Amino acid sequence: YANLHAVDRDKITVLDKRTKFLHLARLTVSADSRFVGKSLRTLDLRTRRGITIVSIQRGSRKINIPHSDDILLPADRIAVVGTDAELKRFAAEVEVEPAAPTSGVDEVVMRQFSVSPSSVLVGMTVSQFVVMCGGEGIVIGIERQDGTFVEPLGLVRFRPYDLVWVAGTREPLRKLLGSDAPPVRKDPGKGAGHGLLMRIGARLWLWVTGRSR
Numbered sequence: 001y002a003n004l005h006a007v008d009r010d011k012i013t014v015l016d017k018r019t020k021f022l023h024l025a026r027l028t029v030s031a032d033s034r035f036v037g038k039s040l041r042t043l044d045l046r047t048r049r050g051i052t053i054v055s056i057q058r059g060s061r062k063i064n065i066p067h068s069d070d071i072l073l074p075a076d077r078i079a080v081v082g083t084d085a086e087l088k089r090f091a092a093e094v095e096v097e098p099a100a101p102t103s104g105v106d107e108v109v110m111r112q113f114s115v116s117p118s119s120v121l122v123g124m125t126v127s128q129f130v131v132m133c134g135g136e137g138i139v140i141g142i143e144r145q146d147g148t149f150v151e152p153l154g155l156v157r158f159r160p161y162d163l164v165w166v167a168g169t170r171e172p173l174r175k176l177l178g179s180d181a182p183p184v185r186k187d188p189g190k191g192a193g194h195g196l197l198m199r200i201g202a203r204l205w206l207w208v209t210g211r212s213r
Contacts, residue, residue: 021083024054025091031074031110032096041068050086055079059114059163061147073141073165075112110140110167117160127154129166137168 029036035043045051056063056070057077063070072078082090115121121129126139139152145161158164166173 022081023084023087024079024081025087026077026079027091027094029072029074029076029078029094030096030098032098033072033074033094034096035072035094036074037071039069039071040066043072045090049082049090051080051082051090053078053080058143059112061143061163063147074110107170108167109170109173110165111173112163112165115158115160115162115164119158119160121158121164122160124158125154126152126156126158129158130154133168133172136172137166140165140167 040053045053053066054064055078056066056072057079058073058075078094080087080090129139130137141164142150142152142156142158143163144150144159150156
């Protein structure tokens with residue numbers, strides 16, 4: 001340390017003082033955040049905002065010390081380190097309040113869900129999913145159980161424990177996803193029965209279309 005140039009010593013002193021004011025905070029990435037879909041390398045948060053992301057919780061998977069190629073996705077729970085002021089500014093950009101839906105228009109929403117082993121979606125292709133949504137839904141991304149991302153092309157099939165991001169109008173998604181991404185229901189008994197009928201109908205639809213090919 002004694003042999004360092006004066007400028008280098010000043011830099012180390014500043015860093016030492018800054019570390020005394022660093023804190024760790026946990027934030028949830030909003031679907032409306034401008035950071036969604038961007039890699040940590042592109043965001044360059046440490047240089048631009050003084051923020052360091054030390055972990056990402058995505059469903060049941062946790063990414064400790066994420067790589068610069070890792071991207072931020074909606075509903076990610078992130079642990080970040082910075083000063084109080086830096087964390088406050090960063091939180092305002094990450095946890096964005098959703099905009100109010102347009103009155104009288106069926107709102108387009110984004111849903112995240114995990115495919116259970118007993119789900120009707122297991123074995124279904126992305127194209128079949130879109131057809132069953134009546135053309136009002138689209139698969140944005142699929143993350144396999146091993147952490148790999150799959151481009152949601154038409155012939156890609158859903159597997160158990162896939163983490164899926166979809167977008168579409170609210171009602172078709174609610175009816176189709178059923179137990180995979182259940183909405184808040186005022187009448188649990190009625191909602192559960194309806195979801196069962198939808199899953200039976202979906203399996204019948206798959207059987208008919210499979211026989212017709």
